[in-house]
Amino acid sequence: MIYREVTCPVCGCGCDDIEVEVEDNTIKNVKDACGIGKSKFGEIGSLDRVLKPMKREGKDFVEISWGEAIDAAAKILVEADHPLIYGFSENSCEAMKVGIDIAERIRGFVDSQSSHCHGLTIIAEQRTGLPSCTLGMVMNYADLIIYWGSNAMDSHPRHMSRFSTYPRGIYRKQGRRDRKIVVLDVRKTCTAKIANHFIQIEPNKDFELISALRIALDGGEIKQEKIAGVTWEEIKKLAEMMKNCEYGVTFVGLGLTHSAGKYNNIDNLFSLAKKLNDYTRFSVIPMRGHYNVAGFNEVMTWRSGYPFAVDYFRGYPRYNPGETSVIDMLARKEVDAMLSISADPGAHFPRKCVERMAEIPLISIEVARTPTTELAELIIPGVISGMESEATYYRLDNVPLTAKKFLDPPFTQTSSDEKTLRMIYNRIVELQEGRV
Amino acid sequence: MIPESLQGISRMFKIKIKVTLDSGSTTKQGIVMRGGKKIVRKDEYRETSSICLMNEEDMKFIGVVESGNVKLETDVGSVVLKVVKGDCPRGLVFVPKGPWVNSVIDADTFESGSPHFKGMTAEVQATDKRVLEVDELLRAYKPGE
Numbered sequence: 001m002i003y004r005e006v007t008c009p010v011c012g013c014g015c016d017d018i019e020v021e022v023e024d025n026t027i028k029n030v031k032d033a034c035g036i037g038k039s040k041f042g043e044i045g046s047l048d049r050v051l052k053p054m055k056r057e058g059k060d061f062v063e064i065s066w067g068e069a070i071d072a073a074a075k076i077l078v079e080a081d082h083p084l085i086y087g088f089s090e091n092s093c094e095a096m097k098v099g100i101d102i103a104e105r106i107r108g109f110v111d112s113q114s115s116h117c118h119g120l121t122i123i124a125e126q127r128t129g130l131p132s133c134t135l136g137m138v139m140n141y142a143d144l145i146i147y148w149g150s151n152a153m154d155s156h157p158r159h160m161s162r163f164s165t166y167p168r169g170i171y172r173k174q175g176r177r178d179r180k181i182v183v184l185d186v187r188k189t190c191t192a193k194i195a196n197h198f199i200q201i202e203p204n205k206d207f208e209l210i211s212a213l214r215i216a217l218d219g220g221e222i223k224q225e226k227i228a229g230v231t232w233e234e235i236k237k238l239a240e241m242m243k244n245c246e247y248g249v250t251f252v253g254l255g256l257t258h259s260a261g262k263y264n265n266i267d268n269l270f271s272l273a274k275k276l277n278d279y280t281r282f283s284v285i286p287m288r289g290h291y292n293v294a295g296f297n298e299v300m301t302w303r304s305g306y307p308f309a310v311d312y313f314r315g316y317p318r319y320n321p322g323e324t325s326v327i328d329m330l331a332r333k334e335v336d337a338m339l340s341i342s343a344d345p346g347a348h349f350p351r352k353c354v355e356r357m358a359e360i361p362l363i364s365i366e367v368a369r370t371p372t373t374e375l376a377e378l379i380i381p382g383v384i385s386g387m388e389s390e391a392t393y394y395r396l397d398n399v400p401l402t403a404k405k406f407l408d409p410p411f412t413q414t415s416s417d418e419k420t421l422r423m424i425y426n427r428i429v430e431l432q433e434g435r436v
Numbered sequence: 437m438i439p440e441s442l443q444g445i446s447r448m449f450k451i452k453i454k455v456t457l458d459s460g461s462t463t464k465q466g467i468v469m470r471g472g473k474k475i476v477r478k479d480e481y482r483e484t485s486s487i488c489l490m491n492e493e494d495m496k497f498i499g500v501v502e503s504g505n506v507k508l509e510t511d512v513g514s515v516v517l518k519v520v521k522g523d524c525p526r527g528l529v530f531v532p533k534g535p536w537v538n539s540v541i542d543a544d545t546f547e548s549g550s551p552h553f554k555g556m557t558a559e560v561q562a563t564d565k566r567v568l569e570v571d572e573l574l575r576a577y578k579p580g581e
Contacts, residue, residue, distance in 0.1 A: 010466075010470055033563040034463075035463055035467050036463060036466040036467055036470050037470075038467075039467040039470045039471035039473075040467070040470040040471065042471045042472075043470065043471050043472035046471060046472035046473065046474050046476070047473075047476045048472050048473060048474070048476040049472060065459065083529060115549050115550070116545075116549060116550040116551065116553075117550070118552060119549050120548055120549065123548070123549075151460065152462070153463070154460075154461050154462050154463045154466070155460070155461040155466075155490060157463060186456075186458060186525070186528060186554075186559065187458065187489075187522070187523055187525060187528060188523035189523075189525045200525065203456040203458065203528060203554070203555050204456070204555040254437075254460065254554070255460075255554060257549075257550055258460075258550060258553040258554040258555070259552065259554045259555035260552070260555050262546060262548040263548060270450070283524070289461075307487070309549060313460055321548060321549035322545060322546075322547030322548050322549055323546075325548075325549030325550075326543065326549075327543055327545050327549065327550070327551055328543075328545055328547075328549065330543075331543035331544075340458060344469075344474070346535070346574070347469075347474065347534055347535045347538070347570075348533060348538060349532070349538060349543075350512070350538055350541040350542060350543040350544070350551050351512055351538065351539045351541065352512070352542075352543035353539070354535075354538070354539075354577050355577055358578045368472025368473075368474070369472075369474070369475040369476070370472075370474050370475065371474060371475075371535050371570060371573075371574055373475075374475065374571065374574050374578075375574060375577060375578055405466075416507050430439075
């Protein structure tokens with residue numbers, strides 16, 4: 001059977017035009033997805049797929065029943081003083097809600113990948129406000145596209161072809177020929193190679209360059225020959241290009257949040273976009289990495305009032321990035337048990353954090369074996385949201401969409417990660433109320 | 437330009453250079469990561485994630501050829517990576533995100549929540565040591581197992 005308009009649950013683009021051919025509950029062919037997307041569809045039948053719950057015994061893992069796994073996970077979380085619930089960026093919004101319920105119930109701490117990715121963009125949004133638009137508006141209106149600190153060709157392979165560079169829009173009928181593409185990065189990336197203009201910045205100097213652009217817009221002068229490795233003439237040229245475009249959009253990547261200046265870089269960029277709106281229409285869109293990382297910020301905000309890095313230890317939500325964020329909490333060894341869902345912190349956290357994860361009881365809900373499962377005490381099979389279970393997700397421009405299910409998970413004990421988390425939640429309630 | 441004759445000497449004296457470390461996504465690595473192949477296809481994961489993109493002049497300066505190995509060292513620790521000639525300016529190296537590069541990334545977030553995954557200062561030198569597999573890296577975290 002052929003399923004059309006299937007969603008790809010990989011990056012923030014959330015492409016919903018994929019065609020999948022399914023035969024005997026296995027995928028035979030995938031059309032229109034990028035290389036990474038096709039690989040994700042292949043994860044369904046991965047040789048590394050976790051099919052049964054497992055518990056660590058010495059060097060090896062032994063298979064246990066689903067009942068035992070849910071009970072063991074609930075016990076680890078209930079017995080801990082300051083447990084951490086982490087992940088969710090590849091889960092449905094429905095699963096996130098249950099995960100947050102668990103954190104609130106056990107007075108734990110909850111965070112997602114957004115904390116160490118575009119969480120800093122959210123902090124800047126809280127300070128300055130987000131001058132944004134949807135990807136549909138980019139496609140139909142924008143004539144100047146800027147990728148700042150973002151290598152879209154590698155991280156979001158279909159972003160340029162679906163939304164920003166090549167598609168024909170209502171007012172951009174000639175597609176690529178109607179648009180100018182500018183890339184600002186520290187190295188000449190694949191994205192830079194197909195841009196009209198590439199501006200190479202010195203590492204950790206984005207803040208200076210944005211400030212210089214703001215000065216150039218105001219008609220000011222700088223005596224210094226080069227700012228952040230870019231000549232003053234080139235900066236003035238870029239400022240003019242921004243001022244004179246009909247509709248400009250900056251896609252901001254992790255190059256700004258992961259380097260020196262952190263959220264101040266983004267804050268400055270938002271201020272620049274606000275300033276540009278005096279002359280023309282200008283927006284900024286963060287290049288969110290995972291397909292539902294923006295959804296976590298939405299769900300967390302309506303549940304607690306805060307977008308990420310929330311600590312329920314005192315019985316009420318507390319938010320202070322830098323103190324209650326996942327990297328800091330693990331590095332300071334404040335976390336004494338951890339549940340990781342659809343994330344691989346074992347591969348993507350700095351050494352000090354992974355060292356702490358290896359010391360504490362770690363529960364990993366994963367689709368396939370990863371460095372995190374290899375460090376875990378308990379592994380519970382995960383269900384792929386958007387493929388094996390229906391999901392509500394938020395695209396990188398914060399537009400909520402629904403991903404359809406087209407396959408059944410390879411086990412019958414659960415039908416979604418939401419249900420798995422609900423089982424853990426119910427067991428936690430039983431343990432806390434003495435109904436053992 | 438660094439003369440060919442001096443490259444062997446750079447290697448012999450293990451000349452180090454200071455670089456800015458940049459880590460991030462690549463498509464090749466994304467295909468392995470998203471396909472659930474990190475453990476079962478550990479050789480593919482190693483080949484796509486334990487590489488170090490360097491400027492050609494920097495490679496000559498420390499005396500390393502393409503596919504040779506380098507030791508990347510920061511205040512946190514060191515890791516061995518395979519060199520690939522890349523479009524990096526002098527003084528910048530790019531390593532795809534993953535357990536190799538993260539073993540030398542500092543967890544200090546400067547009270548922001550996010551570490552310096554890009555922009556950390558590091559030192560690079562040629563080495564004869566081999567690149568570790570993902571399970572060998574993990575064993576360093578859980579030595580008792």
